[in-house]
Amino acid sequence: xxxxxxxxxxxxxxxxxxxxxxxxxxxxxxxxxxxxxxxxxxxxxxxxxxxxxxxxxxxxxxxxxxxxxxxxxxxxxxxxxxxxxxxxxxxxxxxxxxxxxxxxxxxxxxxxxxxxxxxxxxxxxxxxxxxxxxxxxxxxxxxxxxxxxxxxxxxxxxxxxxxxxxxxxxxxxxxxxxxxxxxxxxxxxxxxxxxxxxxxxxxxxxxxxxxxxxxxxxxxxxxxxxxxxxxxxxxxxxxxxxxxxxxxxxxxxxxxxxxxxxxxxxxxxxxxxxxxxxxxxxxxxxxxxxxxxxxxxxxxxxxxxxxxxxxxxxxxxxxxxxxxxxxxxx
Amino acid sequence: xxxxxxxxxxxxxxxxxxxxxxxxxxxxxxxxxxxxxxxxxxxxxxxxxxxxxxxxxxxxxxxxxxxxxxxxxxxxxxxxxxxxxxxxxxxxxxxxxxxxxxxxxxxxxxxxxxxxxxxxxxxxxxxxxxxxxxxxxxxxxxxxxxxxxxxxxxxxxxxxxxxxxxxxxxxxxxxxxxxxxxxxxxxxxxxxxxxxxxxxxxxxxxxxxxxxxxxxxxxxxxxxxxxxxxxxxxxxxxxxxxxxxxxxxxxxxxxxxxxxxxxxxxxxxxxxxxxxxxxxxxxxxxxxxxxxxxxxxxxxxxxxxxxxxxxxxxxxxxxxxxxxxxxxxx
DNA sequence: CTGAAAGCGCTTACAG
DNA sequence: CTGAAAGCGCTTACAG
Numbered sequence: 096x097x098x099x100x101x102x103x104x105x106x107x108x109x110x111x112x113x114x115x116x117x118x119x120x121x122x123x124x125x126x127x128x129x130x131x132x133x134x135x136x137x138x139x140x141x142x143x144x145x146x147x148x149x150x151x152x153x154x155x156x157x158x159x160x161x162x163x164x165x166x167x168x169x170x171x172x173x174x175x176x177x178x179x180x181x182x183x184x185x186x187x188x189x190x191x192x193x194x195x196x197x198x199x200x201x202x203x204x205x206x207x208x209x210x211x212x213x214x215x216x217x218x219x220x221x222x223x224x225x226x227x228x229x230x231x232x233x234x235x236x237x238x239x240x241x242x243x244x245x246x247x248x249x250x251x252x253x254x255x256x257x258x259x260x261x262x263x264x265x266x267x268x269x270x271x272x273x274x275x276x277x278x279x280x281x282x283x284x285x286x287x288x289x290x291x292x293x294x295x296x297x298x299x300x301x302x303x304x305x306x307x308x309x310x311x312x313x314x315x316x317x318x319x320x321x322x323x324x325x326x327x328x329x330x331x332x333x334x335x336x337x338x339x340x341x342x343x344x345x346x347x348x349x350x351x352x353x354x355x356x357x358x359x360x361x362x363x364x365x366x367x368x369x370x371x372x373x374x375x376x377x378x379x380x381x382x383x384x385x386x387x388x389x390x391x392x393x394x395x396x397x398x399x400x401x402x403x404x405x406x407x408x409x410x411x412x413x414x415x416x417x418x419x420x421x422x423x424x425x
Numbered sequence: 426x427x428x429x430x431x432x433x434x435x436x437x438x439x440x441x442x443x444x445x446x447x448x449x450x451x452x453x454x455x456x457x458x459x460x461x462x463x464x465x466x467x468x469x470x471x472x473x474x475x476x477x478x479x480x481x482x483x484x485x486x487x488x489x490x491x492x493x494x495x496x497x498x499x500x501x502x503x504x505x506x507x508x509x510x511x512x513x514x515x516x517x518x519x520x521x522x523x524x525x526x527x528x529x530x531x532x533x534x535x536x537x538x539x540x541x542x543x544x545x546x547x548x549x550x551x552x553x554x555x556x557x558x559x560x561x562x563x564x565x566x567x568x569x570x571x572x573x574x575x576x577x578x579x580x581x582x583x584x585x586x587x588x589x590x591x592x593x594x595x596x597x598x599x600x601x602x603x604x605x606x607x608x609x610x611x612x613x614x615x616x617x618x619x620x621x622x623x624x625x626x627x628x629x630x631x632x633x634x635x636x637x638x639x640x641x642x643x644x645x646x647x648x649x650x651x652x653x654x655x656x657x658x659x660x661x662x663x664x665x666x667x668x669x670x671x672x673x674x675x676x677x678x679x680x681x682x683x684x685x686x687x688x689x690x691x692x693x694x695x696x697x698x699x700x701x702x703x704x705x706x707x708x709x710x711x712x713x714x715x716x717x718x719x720x721x722x723x724x725x726x727x728x729x730x731x732x733x734x735x736x737x738x739x740x741x742x743x744x745x746x747x748x749x750x751x752x753x754x755x
Numbered sequence: 756c757t758g759a760a761a762g763c764g765c766t767t768a769c770a771g
Numbered sequence: 772c773t774g775a776a777a778g779c780g781c782t783t784a785c786a787g
Contacts, residue, residue, distance in 0.1 A: 100764055111774045116766060123767085124772055146542040147480045148764035151779045156477065158524070158544075165510070176506070180495070183527050187535060192544055194488070195525040197513050205517060212476040214488075214522055343702065350706040372673065373703065376680040430780055441758045446782060453783085454756055478780035481763050 099142045108136055119144065158194045159186060159399060160215035162206060162229060164222045165197045173371050174388055175221055178243065181392025182219060189400050191216075200224050200285075203232045210236055217403045219243065219395050220251075223287045239402040241395050244288050245411075252402055254395045254412045256386045258288050258368075261416035262295030262338075263302075265366060265384055269336055269424065270303045274364060278334040280325065280348065281314035282341060289314060292340055292368075319347060326351040336364035336424070342373040342383070349377065365423040379422035386416050429472045438466055449474065488524045489516060489729060490545035492536060492559060494552045495527045496613075503701050504718055505551055508573065511722025512549060519730050521546075530554050530615075533562045540566055547733045549573065549725050550581075553617045569732040571725050574618050575741075582732055584725045584742045586716045588618050588698075591746035592625030592668075593632075595696060595714055598748065599666055600633045604694060608664040610655065610678065611644035612671060619644060622670055622698075649677060656681040666694040666754070672703040675711065679704075695753040709752035716746050
């Protein structure tokens with residue numbers, strides 16, 4: 096039951112290992128006839144190459160690392176799963192596999208381990224941070240990597256959804272609908288994406304010539320108690336709309352409003368990000384920004400593959416969005 | 426910038442590669458003094474072993490494969506993420522990495538590829554099926570593997586949550602509360618777990634000496650239209666309670682009930698599985714069965730590691746559950 | 756306790 | 772177009 100190797104094939108066919116290797120890889124000159132002969136034999140005796148040996152000889156692993164941040168709310172966000180799906184779809188077609196790592200973004204030990212152990216040819220970071228330790232590690236090591244989300248680490252190949260313009264367009268529409276006291280509740284301030292959304296929000300006000308009410312901007316709400324306080328605050332300040340930066344957050348906002356007997360959209364309008372299944376069943380239906388996460392993963396992976404194989408790559412790719420207006424802002 | 430190898434260390438220290446290898450691995454006799462010397466040098470020049478070379482020499486990859494089913498509702502279920510988290514936590518401590526593959530359970534091509542390419546030392550199947558192609562492939566290849574969920578494939582090491590008894594206890598409680606027309610809406614009939622839950626449901630009726638109403642059992646509801654029809658059916662048949670086999674399903678049931686102006690728990694009681702964030706914000710709060718997914722992943726991984734290293738392993742492990750009674754069944 | 760040597764299964768200059 | 776040989780960086784009987 097021992098595995099058949101390239102030597103076995105060579106011996107059986109009376110050719111050299113070199114020839115067999117060439118027939119398989121398609122690299123180097125080789126006679127058509129010889130190639131056919133080798134390929135036929137291989138097929139018949141179903142020889143399968145030992146990828147580890149190939150790895151060692153080529154210093155390639157045919158693995159890509161995918162880093163998922165271990166966040167408190169990770170179980171709430173379908174985002175990563177959809178995205179991963181896209182990555183895998185592309186990777187599989189190129190005969191690459193995915194080495195998955197879940198870790199806290201400030202803890203680079205897992206990342207350093209897989210890099211040090213040379214277990215991957217490149218890495219995809221599923222989320223970027225304002226001070227991005229992981230991106231820096233990769234830049235320093237000189238390993239190809241792409242970030243999902245923008246970053247100021249120069250060496251990164253970036254693929255991003257256009258959160259800034261998405262948030263800007265949403266805010267503009269709300270302003271057009273005569274809301275002006277629009278509260279913005281945000282996720283982690285260390286996420287680049289949070290900053291981008293904020294920028295979009297502000298630009299919308301600027302374009303409309305309406306002053307931003309700084310008081311209504313709340314970033315970094317990361318627990319239920321704090322969030323409830325903020326919602327109370329917002330209500331007291333007489334806001335006419337709340338934009339939440341993700342559906343999990345928005346779900347909690349809605350919960351609090353319900354508890355306070357505040358009607359949506361009667362008393363206050365509501366909008367959210369991601370259009371995920373989390374709020375799918377909410378009554379009223381929730382206005383939301385929608386992105387294509389699977390496509391995002393596919394593009395990220397394709398770019399990484401290109402970079403690994405030293406092909407030309409776009410340094411930055413930005414994907415679109417949809418604004419879906421529903422009952423909650425009517 | 427070339428990587429320092431075991432030969433470099435050996436040469437620098439005037440010892441043999443064998444000695445260096447032994448100092449690092451801790452295998453084989455070696456003098457304490459020599460070992461210290463090697464270790465110190467390695468530390469100072471931060472030598473890191475080439476895992477690929479080690480792999481080739483040992484025929485080990487230090488990777489475990491994790492197979493996630495590509496299901497229509499995968500984005501809805503936080504289950505896999507929590508479980509994965511547990512797996513990775515254990516794997517990392519053993520210096521193993523996770524090779525993740527998402528694929529349709531009837532399509533074994535991805536699995537066969539990673540096995541054929543010898544990219545993993547063992548596999549965890551995240552879900553089992555009544556006719557489990559993936560488990561069969563692994564059994565045939567003789568690779569160590571553990572299944573999350575039970576299976577009739579003999580070679581499998583199984584780790585499961587006690588869905589049968591969980592469902593039985595829940596049903597018993599509902600029966601005790603004088604509900605008897607309890608509808609059961611299930612997921613895919615090909616999932617072993619679906620069958621186990623059904624068994625628990627039936628046993629509860631048997632134990633109570635109450636006849637099961639076959640008419641109220643609906644398995645395989647996999648789209649919204651069909652589901653809505655079934656809910657209409659259930660209402661018409663005068664059921665007093667609906668148990669849904671997962672929170673995504675339950676969310677859709679609740680949506681339909683709301684549309685029909687049926688009050689929960691006034692007109693009908695509701696119970697669900699998983700106790701996930703999906704229904705966290707629902708009003709009324711939903712009675713649910715709760716499992717520890719992360720623990721599940723940890724146990725699965727630990728068992729696989731043991732199997733890979735030829736240690737004793739429990740052939741079957743069953744983890745507990747909690748019944749959380751809330752407003753929806755009051 | 757230590758080392759020389761073969762081996763893991765490929766790839767790839769180099770030579771012909 | 773084809774091959775002999777060295778090399779990738781480890782591990783591991785075997786001998787001493």
